[in-house]
Amino acid sequence: MKITTEIKATVLFAVLSVIISCAKRPEFVAIDNIAILNSKNDTLMVGMDYIVYNPNNVRTKLRQSSMEIYYRDSLVGNGFLKEQIALNANDTIGIPVSCKISLKRLSTFYPELLTSDSSTFELKGNGKVSFMLNSFSIGLDDQIHLNTKEAILTQIEQNLDYGKNFKLRSISSDKLPSLRKTQLRLEMEAINQMPIAYQIDSLELGFYLDKAKESVAHWTLEEPYDQKPMGSQIIPLQVTFNNLDLLKQMKFSWLTDQKVNFVILGEAQVLIEGYRFNVPIEDLLEISF
Secondary structure: OHHHHHHHHHHHHHHHHHHHHOOOOOEEEEEEEEEEEEEEOOEEEEEEEEEEEEOOOOOEEEEEEEEEEEEOOEEEEEEEEOOOEEEOOOEEEEEEEEEEEEHHHHHHHHHHHOOOOOEEEEEEEEEEEEEOOEEEEEEEEEEEEEOOHHHHHHHHHHHHOOOOOEEEEEEEOOOOOOOOEEEEEEEEEEEOOOOOOEEEEEEEEEEEEOOOOOOOEEEEOOOOEEEOOOOEEEEEEEEEEEHHHHHHOOOHHHHHHOEEEEEEEEEEEEEEOOEEEEEEEEEEEEEEO
8 A cells, every 4th residue: 555655656746747847938928908097196107918828738827027117228117916817728818017107217208208109118027937836937028109298298287386486586676766666676586396408488477465456566578598407597577566556555554564565476388398388476575664
């Protein structure tokens, strides 16, 4: 009986050894069904099917699969399959994978991405497959094409709408007020928080006393400004106030507090690769006397 058990074990081991030795490496076939799922905050979610063929006569398991996404040799995102996936015998299966692309990492390429409806991204990675006692790696080296234009435009709009792109920094006067007019020199700092250049094509500001509905002064940018990436510059403003309009809206609290509060409301138009963005401006200006 003991001899029979040993013989069975030997035969079973030999059969398993033959099966294992004849095992074939599962093959990467293609990436299919590529789609942009959504864009949230600084992340672009991309879905795709990772298609694998199992050439073996028995089921195998894909234990994990990871991939990195590159644009022009720069790492911009990644994807990862955490759960085990069964690969049926002699079958091809498409495995859904979600990938995250960092819009911040892509930001230096915004100008060229905005001019294309289909940009090429490189995928590199590997999958780990278990076959009985054997383990294989499936290499991945492929390309996908994405239209990232809409997501980038949304990201730029969000960046320009932070309310921190245009801020008043200083105020002075180069002449005494006349009976009819008061002139002030202001400096507005234009801040570019993105690593791409753009042009400030127009800029209009209205000056209001506290929360009054009628403005007491208006200022318009005469010539466009070129804004450098991740930089700031000072735009000089010469603003003329009509003293009569000031007197009409004068409050007794100005005399007791010895200060006047102005609300500055306006809008700038920014041009990036032919796209025009409207940037709202809101700031406060306090003048003491």
